Every structure is written in structure tokens, then in C-alpha cells.
Amino acid sequence: MTTMTDASVREFKMPDVGEGLTEAEILKWYVQPGDTVTDGQVVCEVETAKAAVELPIPYDGVVRELHFPEGTTVDVGTPIIAVDVTGGAPAEEAQAPVEKAVEEKPEAKETRQEGRKPVLVGYGVAESSTRRRPRKAPAAAAEETVSVVQGDLNGHGRQARPLAKPPVRKLAKDLGVDLATVRPSGPDGIITREDVQAAVVSAPVQETPAAPAAPVAPAPVVAPAPPVTYDGGRETRIPVKGVRKATAQAMVGSAFTAPHVTEFVTVDVTRTMKLVEELKQDRDFEGLRVNPLLLIAKALLVAIKRNPDINASWDEANQEIVRKHYVNLGIAAATPRGLIVPNIKDAHDKTLPQLAEALGELVATAREGRTSPAAMQGGTVTITNVGVFGVDTGTPILNPGESAILAVGAIKLQPWVHKGKVKPRQVTTLALSFDHRLVDGELGSKVLADVAAILEQPKRLITWA
Template sequence: MTTMTEASVREFKMPDVGEGLTEAEILKWYVQPGDTVTDGQVVCEVETAKAAVELPIPYDGVVRELHFPEGTTVDVGTPIIAVAVAGAGGAAPEAPAEQPAAAPAPAKEEPKPEGRQPVLVGYGVATSSTRRRPRKGAEAGSPAPAQAIQAELNGHGGAVAEKRPLAKPPVRKLAKDLGVDLAAIIPSGPDGIITREDVHAAATPRTAEQTAPVVAAPATAAAPAPVASYDTARETRIPVKGVRKATAQAMVGSAFTAPHVTEFVTVDVTRTLKLVEELKQDKDMQGLRVNPLLLIAKALLVAIKRNPDINASWDEANQEIVVKHYVNLGIAAATPRGLIVPNIKDAQSKTLPQLAEALGELVATAREGKTSPAAMQGGTVTITNVGVFGVDTGTPILNPGESAILAVGAIKPQPWVHKGKVKPRQVTTLALSFDHRLVDGELGSKVLADVAAILEQPKRLITWA
């Protein structure tokens, strides 16, 4: 059996799974220390600014340590799990608990993973020196002294590592804001990591001294719990991160970059609803998701075909309008993790059954929280269906990089003049927001009028498509 002295510890780093993302939150660990893992096995699920993604491990071995607990936001490129893998002359170790005790060996005798780590798509090996967290030196069966292991994992001498307390960037910022010296804190986290609770505990006595200097606590008293600056019984504070944080940043950037114009039209969609019922009975549509949104999406695609300049983006760097000859149709979806906008690639080339199938898959994947980052990139125009919430209409904000977004309101029976008589008809209100830098009022009006005309007379789907 291969012992740990014949194995090396490899650090699996948080990858950039979304092209340019800087951090991700660990949602769930699927493995624990001591578990055996194989190449390609999913070890955890993380949430990025775009989606929830499962991460596979790129080698075989035994899990030595999980560096961060669930719910922690970790920077891309930071090691998140340590795995003991076989050395050049042996197989993977069976389990850390079965290692025989070994005499301490110099750190230089342990194989180092530097230069041999697998590089995942989306990120590479850092060129600068990266600090790694030290191992616990008091573990039974440890193949090397704690100082040697720490020196190996840090990539330099142990003395250098001791000069800088171990803490995550958010914890360092918190300490700076509260005026707490990290070097004076006794860490309570794993492997000597200073936690937010440690910083709060160090800051609370200082505050108490300023307000009541005569009160002194025994040296052996437990550290006081962090004091909230608000009434927890009357307020709840939710950290803004992941999808919600990315959405907020994108919407602010869009609202204050692209000059928005929104136009509205109220339309009788009674015939469209009748067509939906007919399509549900069509043999070619059996098993597919058929609803008004399907025909609205098809109507918008036809309108774009008739007015292709609406499907464009603004290139600020080159001062150019980029007209797209393809339509990646985005569908806004509300999920427990926030609003996401996955898109159907090359929607303009799909038949109605193909479009229905793509819509069904998009919605199902979004509800499961499994939408991939790739599915949310490259959108050209979007539909947001606020009508499902009973809302008449809205003024939607453009997705960054897109020139138009169509909001669909609730479909309700209303009195309507039909063939010279007032009759109850199924009516909805559409709202089209567009970037006025590249879409003028005429173009925007034509697109909105075309969508309305198709929904009022669905036979135009055939004559105009």
C-alpha cells in the first residue's frame, strides 16, 4: 500500500467557469476529508455571478482537506480542496487514517506539486507567488513536521509565512475598517485562519473600553458574540452576491450607459390564444411546451427578420454599430438565486416545434438552477414576461450589449371594439425598450407594431416569416 510519503498533495483551485469571473460561492460539498475521488468526479457545486456550476476534480486521490466551508465566496485561482495523489512510483493512498507513523523528514524530500498541477480550461497556473494555507502539524501519521509542511504548501520558508497572519481578503478589510491588528488575534479557524468572528471578538472589547472603561472581563472569559448594528427582530439583512450581485451591477451599468426609450402598444390577442389551443392538439407539437410565450417569441423573430437593424449592439471602443445576422433570443427567468437571462442560440433558424423544444429546455434548466454560463452569454435581444405575475406591463432595462427588450404584460379579458361592436376580448400590453443610440423611434415603432400585428392576426406568421 502506498503511504503518504510516497504521495504528493495537490491543491485544486477555484476555476474561472464563466470567462472572466473573479469569484464564486461554494454552495455544497459532495466529498469530505478521507473520501476517495477519481478523475472527473464532481466534488462541489459553486455559484458564480452567472449560474450554479458543478466542479469535477481533475485527478485521482484521497481528500485531505476542504479549505472553505459551504457558503464561502472564494476568489478564482484560490485552492479550495487538497487531494493526496500517488507519487511517481505508487498508487493513490487508500485513506489518510491508515497511514503508518513515519519519522519526520525534511520538507525538501516531499514531492512538490508546483509545475505539475493540471491546468483547467478557463484559468491557468498563477505566474506570481501564491500563498497557500498551512497544514495541521499535529495530525497523527503526519509525514513531515508542521513547519516543513507549511513551508512546502506556501512555496517558501515557514518564517516568511509567520510574518503575515492567515486571513481571507474580506476578513482583512473588516479588520482594517474596525482598526483591529490581525497579528494580535488568536485564530479560531481551521489551519490557523482568522475568521470574521475572531475580528469582531477582538473589536468588541475595544468598543466596550471606550464606552465603559471601568468594566473588565476575566482573561479566561469566552469571547463575546458579534454585536449587530441593527435590530435583528425588525430587520433581516441578505448579503448581495452571486447572481443577484451580477444582475444589480449589470442593470446599473445598462441604465446609466444606454439611453433607454420605451414604447407601448395594447393588442387583442384572442386569435393567438385560439391558435395556442389548436397547436396543443397538433401531432407535431405533442410533448412540447406550447403557450402564448412561444408565439410571442416567434412573432418577435419575424419582426426582427423584417427589421434586422434592431438586432444590433453598440461598440463604444470603435464607435460602431454592430448588426448581428443571428438572433440569440434571451428569455428572462426568475429563479431562487435571482434573475437570469439564458438565451436560445440561433433562434431565427428554428422551426416552431424546435423553438418550443428549446424554450421548454431553457425553462426547466433555469428552474433547476443548472443553467450554464455559456447559455447566458452572447444574447442579442430579450423577452421578459411580467404578465405571469399579473402585471399589465413595465419599462424593462436592457441587458448589457443588447439593443432591445420586449416586456409582455398579463393577458386579460377586456371590452374591445371588434368588427364594429364592443365585445369581451383577450387583451395584453407590450412594451419595447431600446437603445436610442442605435435604434431611433421609427425603427423601434416598426418592430413593436409588427409584433402586435402578428399577435392580432397570427396568420401573418406564415405570410411574413
């Protein structure tokens, strides 16, 4: 890796895109030396222990150097790309306004110490209780520090940069929404994805012209080493990293920490399958994906409402049971990079059409490999649909930090005693695993029985919800 010393060159560092992760692997570069980049443009895709994430650059300029080839794992905070800032002020000049702001507005500095705003990932370093000399800060940090100081400098200066995480900035750029016009709803004035989506109707669409490439030959980027094959091609060893490595560690930790209990029930879901077909013709579900998983998810949410104690977690450090008054419903998804479990935030508050929309977005995002780390955090209970593989059922392992997971088997036409006669009916097997430290057999059985009862008689969704 080469360190750039030119004052007009900005070094973009590997950000912490997963709230506490220490490293990420560079999967793909979208730019090469000589390419022109603009603020918010995605320059590379990286994979963390949780997901693949696209990284936008926070300034305009021309790419000078890519410090690492694709396939390299880089520590958070390490420079990964150097950009010659077109028309930008040198680093020393960029720091001057910061010093001036501190000298002329000591009350602003005091405000930042008492009620500081967060500096977002990839746009500078977060402030700590320890004061640092302004000249020690990198240019990128100086730029962001200026943006969080209240008011203009000497009554003029540039306008504060809207606070938004890189994925939100990219979404706004793709939708043509000016972040300066968006009203933030997140903590400390941070703009969320929902804010951008709400503003997209009235926001003017901006067409970004294609950036011309500078006449500089791109430097070759070394490809990652392929998997090593041994014994004349009879064995191949593939390094375990990224999502697969994190999943393996989480599953081992869960299996040998939480005492698992699994219960099973086989249920006639013929009426549920008929309801699925009816909902597909309903106007309220036009354009939405309606399938058995939607009604299974709603049945589980109703069962949790009737038995709220199962929606909890075990706090080992404090020896406490933490009961959740919200449900972030996780849906296990198999991807080429391994198993991930994104969750639908506040699923308990969603109507059936809203739940269908959220499920559709979750599945589409997972298939495209664009699930964000935030989407996989904070889950409270999970559904895994092994039936899509033709499997009858299984004994699922709890997602770490959760107390229950429901496995759904394949729905098959089977002989079933219905109204005293053997008839062909749509039948499936459900399996509920739970943490026996905080969920006893009675509670687990009630939840599983409620889910089965709703799927057998879907009208209970109306009377029990």
C-alpha cells in the same frame, strides 16, 4: 487554509467558470475528508456573478482536506480541495514526462507556441507567450500539458485526454458516454454538449459503482454566518453578492449608459390563444411545452427578420454600431438567487417545434438553478414576461450589450371592439424598450407594430417568416 506538501496530494484550484470572473462563492460541498472521488465527479457547487455551477474533480483519489467552508468567497486560482491521488505518481514524477517531451520533441513545443490548443478550465493553466520552466508547473498542469502534445512519447505513453469543459464531462458521465469515442465539433477539437448528446444513442452506458468511504471521520465545515438582524428583529441586513450583485451593477450601468425609450401597444391576442390550444394537439409538438410565450418569441424573431437593424449593439470604445446577423434570444427568468437572462443560441434558425424545445430546456434549467454562465453570454435581444405575475406591463431596462427588450403583460379577458361590436376578447399590452443611440422611433415602432400584428393575426407567421 492549509497547504499540502505531500507529493501524492493534488490541489484542485478554483477555476474560472465564467470567462473572466475573478471569484466564486462555495455554496455546497458534496464530499468530506475521507471520501473517495473519481475523475469527473462533482465535488462542490459554487456561485459566480452569473450562475451557480457544479465543479467536477479532474482525477481519482481520496479527499484529504476542504480548504474553505460553505459560504466562503474564494479567488480564482486558489486551492479549494486537496485529494490524495490513489495509485498516482508523485508530483515530481508527473513532471518528468513533460521535460522529456520538451527535450526530445522540440517541434512539438514550437507547434504549441504557434498554434496552441486551449487548456480547459479546472484542468491546468493556459499557456502564454512567456515560456515557463517545466518544474515550476503544478502536477495538474503537467498532466494536461502532456495531453495536448501531439503524438505519444517515444511511440507509447498514455493517450491524449479528450478536450471538454467540466460541465460537458459531467454530462457525458451522467449519460454514460465515453468522451474518447466522441467526435468533437468545437474549436480546437473541444467536445461540446451537442457532441455528447449526439453520441448518447450509440454510446454504451457505464454503471459507476458507489465509491466506498474511507474510515476517516469527516472534518467539520463551518457554516456561513447568517444574515445579521438589527433593532430587535425589525431589520435584517443581507449581503449583496453573486447573481444579485452582478445584476444590480449591470442594471445601473445600462440605465445610466444607454438612453432608454419605451413604447407600448395593446393588442387582441384571441387568435394567438386559439392557435396555442391547437398546437398542443399537434403531433409535431408532442411532449413539448406550448404556451403564448412561444408564439410571442417567434413573432419577435419574425419582426427582427423584417427589421434587422434593431438586432445590434453599441460599441462605445470604437464608436461603432455592431449589427448582428444572428439572434441569441434572451428570456428573463426570476430565480431564488436573482434575475438571470439565459439565451437561446441562433434562435433565428429554429423551427417552431425546435424553439419550443429550446424554451422548455431553458426554463427547466433555470428553475433548477443549473443555468451555465455560457448560456447567459452573447445575447442580442431579450423578452421579459411580467404577465406571469398578473402585471399589465412595465418599462424594462436593457440587458447590457443589447439594443432592445420586449416586456409582455398579462393576457386578460377584456371588452374589445371586434368587427364593429364590443365583445370579450383576450388582450395584452406589450412594451418595447430600446437604445435610442442606434434605434430611432421609426425602427422601434415598426418592430413593435410587427409583433402586435402577428399576435393579432398569427397566420402572418407563415406569410412573413
